[in-house]
Amino acid sequence: MLLELIISVIAMRGSILDTEPRASMQYLLYVRLGIMAVELVWLSLGVVWITRHYQDCPVDRAKQAALGIVICNWCVLLSVLITVWCTFDAAGRSWVKMKEYQRSMRESESRFQYKRSGTRHRNWRQRKVIRAYQDSWNHRCKLLFCCMGNSDRNRNSFADIARLLSDFFRDLDVVPSDVVAGLVLLRKFQKIEREAIVKERKNDTYEFLSGVAVTSQTQFLALNDPCHYELFQSVIHYMHFALGAYGWPMFLITNSRTGVCQLCARLRCGCIPCCRSHDPAVIVEDNCCKCNYAALRKMVQVGEVQVVYATYHVDVAETPFFVAVDFGRKKVIISIRGTLSLQDVITDLNAEGETIPLSPPRDDWLGHKGMVQAAEYIRQKLKEEAILETAFALDENRATEDFDLVLVGHSLGAGTASILAILLRQEYPTLECYAYSPPGGSLSMPAVEYTKSFITSVVLGKDVVPRIGLHQLESLRADLINTIKRSKDPKWKTIFCSVICCGCAPVPTSAVELQASSMVDYQREKDAAREVTMHPSDSSIALTVHQPLYPPGKIIHIVRHHPTKGEQVLNKHEPVYQAVWANTTDFDEVLISPVMIQDHMPDNVLDALNKVVSHSKRFNTTIVQPQANCNHIMVISPDHSDTSNSPTELLDASHSKQHHELPWDQTTRSSRIITYTFTGYNNYWTC
Numbered sequence: 001m002l003l004e005l006i007i008s009v010i011a012m013r014g015s016i017l018d019t020e021p022r023a024s025m026q027y028l029l030y031v032r033l034g035i036m037a038v039e040l041v042w043l044s045l046g047v048v049w050i051t052r053h054y055q056d057c058p059v060d061r062a063k064q065a066a067l068g069i070v071i072c073n074w075c076v077l078l079s080v081l082i083t084v085w086c087t088f089d090a091a092g093r094s095w096v097k098m099k100e101y102q103r104s105m106r107e108s109e110s111r112f113q114y115k116r117s118g119t120r121h122r123n124w125r126q127r128k129v130i131r132a133y134q135d136s137w138n139h140r141c142k143l144l145f146c147c148m149g150n151s152d153r154n155r156n157s158f159a160d161i162a163r164l165l166s167d168f169f170r171d172l173d174v175v176p177s178d179v180v181a182g183l184v185l186l187r188k189f190q191k192i193e194r195e196a197i198v199k200e201r202k203n204d205t206y207e208f209l210s211g212v213a214v215t216s217q218t219q220f221l222a223l224n225d226p227c228h229y230e231l232f233q234s235v236i237h238y239m240h241f242a243l244g245a246y247g248w249p250m251f252l253i254t255n256s257r258t259g260v261c262q263l264c265a266r267l268r269c270g271c272i273p274c275c276r277s278h279d280p281a282v283i284v285e286d287n288c289c290k291c292n293y294a295a296l297r298k299m300v301q302v303g304e305v306q307v308v309y310a311t312y313h314v315d316v317a318e319t320p321f322f323v324a325v326d327f328g329r330k331k332v333i334i335s336i337r338g339t340l341s342l343q344d345v346i347t348d349l350n351a352e353g354e355t356i357p358l359s360p361p362r363d364d365w366l367g368h369k370g371m372v373q374a375a376e377y378i379r380q381k382l383k384e385e386a387i388l389e390t391a392f393a394l395d396e397n398r399a400t401e402d403f404d405l406v407l408v409g410h411s412l413g414a415g416t417a418s419i420l421a422i423l424l425r426q427e428y429p430t431l432e433c434y435a436y437s438p439p440g441g442s443l444s445m446p447a448v449e450y451t452k453s454f455i456t457s458v459v460l461g462k463d464v465v466p467r468i469g470l471h472q473l474e475s476l477r478a479d480l481i482n483t484i485k486r487s488k489d490p491k492w493k494t495i496f497c498s499v500i501c502c503g504c505a506p507v508p509t510s511a512v513e514l515q516a517s518s519m520v521d522y523q524r525e526k527d528a529a530r531e532v533t534m535h536p537s538d539s540s541i542a543l544t545v546h547q548p549l550y551p552p553g554k555i556i557h558i559v560r561h562h563p564t565k566g567e568q569v570l571n572k573h574e575p576v577y578q579a580v581w582a583n584t585t586d587f588d589e590v591l592i593s594p595v596m597i598q599d600h601m602p603d604n605v606l607d608a609l610n611k612v613v614s615h616s617k618r619f620n621t622t623i624v625q626p627q628a629n630c631n632h633i634m635v636i637s638p639d640h641s642d643t644s645n646s647p648t649e650l651l652d653a654s655h656s657k658q659h660h661e662l663p664w665d666q667t668t669r670s671s672r673i674i675t676y677t678f679t680g681y682n683n684y685w686t687c
Contacts (some may be wrong), residue, residue: 003032012492016178016484040077087175089681090404099366138162163333181491182480184498187592189483193523210557212582213593217640221556221579223616235458235556237302238333238434242410243602244299245337247292247312247323251299254603267294283444284311301327301610307389311381316346319372319416323387325394332391334420336378338411338602347374348412351470352443353547356422366444367419368469368549371412374418379393405431410602411465414438418455418552422447425454433553434458437600440587441469441549447551455553459582460608461560462591470546476590482526550584556607557582577611 007028050067057063096430141162146211189683194208205213223229223665243250267289279293284294292312301308303326312323320337339348341547343407357362357376382388394400404427409417414435421433433455443451459466487494551579560575590596598604 003028003035007032012188012490015667016181016487016488016491038141039073043070043073043077084232129301134162175493177491178484179480181487182484183592184494185483185487186479190592192414209561212557212559212580212586220582221581232613235434235456238406238408239609240302240438241300241324241333241335242408242413242436243606245320245335245413245604246340248295249340250602251295262296262298263291267291281307281311285313300324306394308394309387314341314343316343318377319344319347319374321378321411324389325403327398330403332388334405334407336409336417338413339512340411344412353444353549356419356447358423364444365447366547366549367440367447368415368441371415371442372421374416375423378416378420379423401423407431407433410436411439411600414457415442416586418442418451421455422451435552436602436605437463437465438575439469440466440551440552443548443552444547448552451553457551457553457555459551459555459560459587460605461599462544462593462596464590464596465600466551467587467590467606469549471548472588474546474589475588478527520522550588555584558612576615577608579612
């Protein structure tokens with residue numbers, strides 16, 4: 001216990017990268033390792049004593065205490081072993097040997113004749129280290145996904161992922177707690193940066209909603225426009241199909257109270273002949289009670305919908321999907337499931353860019369490798385089993401052969417659906433695709449520009465998935481390293497103060513210095529760190545730089561407006577949801593937030609979409625954007641508006657609805673923002 005106390009005191013010294021105050025820690029760890037060996041022997045003796053004398057011992061409390069102590073110590077020892085296994089760097093020995101060799105070569109390379117052979121030997125050492133790192137990550141992947149089998153496809157996927165992870169994490173000289181502290185600091189820095197941008201009116205920014213800057217160029221989705229309203233209703237409608245692909249787990253999540261009762265009433269056990277369903281749909285690899293299909297039928301009850309085909313077969317790069325006919329909207333719908341299994345995780349992690357298999361080929365059209373393979377699998381499945389032909393020929397009396405094709409999906413399903421839409425576009429030129437929370441590393445920019453005419457993506461708030469591709473993760477790695485370098489406080493203090501505010505400063509020391517310094521300097525340092533392609537501790541090793549991949553199509557971003565203390569909108573805690581058109585590059589940076597994972601959940605996405613419509617009806621506004629040949633913009637004030645804080649020259653408080661024409665400078669094409677407050681809520685009109 002005394003040694004543990006000493007280790008704790010020394011571990012709390014210095015900042016994250018200031019390791020000098022913790023220099024003696026390595027010797028203490030070796031001593032602790034020796035004591036652990038003694039503890040192991042002592043615990044073994046305790047087990048022997050318990051097995052021999054537990055029943056005969058007359059003192060109940062003593063033997064129960066001994067049993068509890070032995071069990072607790074074994075649990076502690078097991079947790080230590082698991083932690084060591086997770087954090088131990090098996091390639092570290094090769095790295096240290098390479099560094100020692102490089103140091104000796106620099107001393108001996110003063111003579112010219114040794115330079116060529118030394119360089120060749122050094123490159124061989126580097127390749128050996130890289131191989132060691134890849135083997136280490138490959139071994140971890142095999143252990144983590146040991147239940148998936150050892151097929152050739154799995155081995156190839158593990159090798160690709162191991163190469164990817166080894167390139168990304170190769171000796172960054174940080175431990176998991178360093179990353180946690182870096183994320184805490186990065187969140188503080190991002191908030192300070194946004195506040196400074198608003199304060200300085202930089203880039204014409206007036207406010208940040210869900211991390212996105214609101215400027216005079218921001219285009220809010222005008223739901224009073226019939227075209228926009230119909231589009232948004234379609235987005236909500238097809239989200240039910242994306243949700244239905246997840247089967248019974250998502251149905252029970254969205255119907256937590258009555259889900260079990262509703263589901264049990266629809267089950268048809270295939271093991272009992274009298275209970276078998278006579279549904280004409282083809283169901284592949286569902287369980288014997290058809291739980292997934294029963295949940296699917298329940299979740300797509302948003303019209304007259306008939307499911308034609310549903311497969312729940314899952315493997316690496318083989319994603320479950322279903323095909324249904326929506327008679328009300330005259331559409332044939334392909335819905336692809338998102339991540340729900342270990343095989344899906346492997347497909348997600350196989351994230352390098354791969355050329356989309358088109359005819360004729362386009363070399364600059366790249367997609368997420370795992371999703372390209374999944375889209376190709378679904379296309380082959382549709383072709384081999386003539387699934388789409390069956391769907392379009394379902395009912396000749398209702399002219400299903402003239403229906404249009406729609407593809408939908410969430411997360412992994414969204415990226416796969418967007419790539420499949422590109423593959424099927426030549427055969428079905430009128431198809432549409434709705435991608436909900438698509439991964440950020442889905443398509444290259446030329447492919448994204450092509451898809452903007454038929455793919456609509458939806459992103460909620462600060463969802464992390466549309467902001468993570470390999471290129472975005474490399475930027476996050478650079479930001480973390482830059483943030484850790486700026487850290488002045490001990491790591492324990494940074495993490496502790498992020499959880500408990502009592503006794504802590506409102507912002508860390510490094511963040512206070514950032515507030516006092518110029519944001520221009522900080523932005524310059526951040527950009528310079530992102531442009532560095534060399535290893536932070538060894539300039540002779542180049543870090544990987546991947547081609548940027550982006551979310552597909554045109555993007556609707558659901559943002560939140562959190563009312564201030566003086567505003568009273570809905571209630572004290574509920575924000576107001578709005579929809580804006582976002583740019584593809586708006587999601588290049590990961591926003592650290594407590595809701596970054598929560599915003600990705602499909603049930604939360606559907607709930608936010610419904611709130612956008614309900615809030616727009618409650619705060620009814622009409623915004624008419626100026627066209628290229630317009631000299632005025634017309635603003636129609638909302639009904640039942642509180643005009644106590646609004647400029648009198650803009651709105652007349654005596655009328656519930658007024659039309660006001662504001663001058664539009666045709667010569668300079670200048671823009672400005674007019675803020676009009678009603679019922680405590682700020683709305684922005686672009687002039």
